Amino acid sequence: MFGRPTDIDCDLWRTDGALLIENAISSDELAGLREAFSRCAEQAKPDWLSGVRAGTRPAAFFDLPDPMGLDDRFLEIVDHPSFYGHLMAFSEGQVIFLSPQFRTVPAAPLSYVGWHYDVHRESTPLHMIGADLSG
Numbered sequence: 001m002f003g004r005p006t007d008i009d010c011d012l013w014r015t016d017g018a019l020l021i022e023n024a025i026s027s028d029e030l031a032g033l034r035e036a037f038s039r040c041a042e043q044a045k046p047d048w049l050s051g052v053r054a055g056t057r058p059a060a061f062f063d064l065p066d067p068m069g070l071d072d073r074f075l076e077i078v079d080h081p082s083f084y085g086h087l088m089a090f091s092e093g094q095v096i097f098l099s100p101q102f103r104t105v106p107a108a109p110l111s112y113v114g115w116h117y118d119v120h121r122e123s124t125p126l127h128m129i130g131a132d133l134s135g
Contacts, residue, residue, distance in 0.1 A: 002085030013090055024082040029073075036071040040064050041104060064102040074102070 005013065013019050025033075044064055051057030068074050078097060087095055 002081050002088065005086045005089050009086065010089070013086075019086065021083050021086065025077070025080060029077075032073050033077065036073045037064070037102065040067070040070045040102075060105065062104045067102040068100050074100075 005019070009019055041062070041064060045062070047065075048057055048062050052059045064070065068078075078100075
């Protein structure tokens with residue numbers, strides 16, 4: 001069964017456009033996702049580097065090809081019970097899963113191509129604004 005957001009959760013979502021769900025996944029689940037991602041990235045890296053050398057792939061970032069077909073753990077996180085009920089409530093039951101993307105970028109202050117196809121070129125895409133929540 002999926003949990004539902006509380007009234008406070010809904011207020012935070014409306015006010016902030018974001019909601020922190022503490023302990024949404026277990027440390028074992030997170031370790032498994034990290035292991036799966038690292039393994040899949042390592043397997044796909046040679047093809048990506050060949051594409052970079054050939055000029056057919058961007059060097060500024062690396063996407064796992066067909067991530068949902070690479071490991072069942074990636075599928076399991078899509079409708080995880082810790083947040084899926086919230087997602088359903090906030091989207092009024094209109095969840096669309098479109099173009100899953102698992103991207104890595106180099107560890108540098110500027111490591112993105114600077115624009116996104118569905119965002120005006122003068123803005124910073126929200127998915128590229130990160131926060132260090134580790135401490």
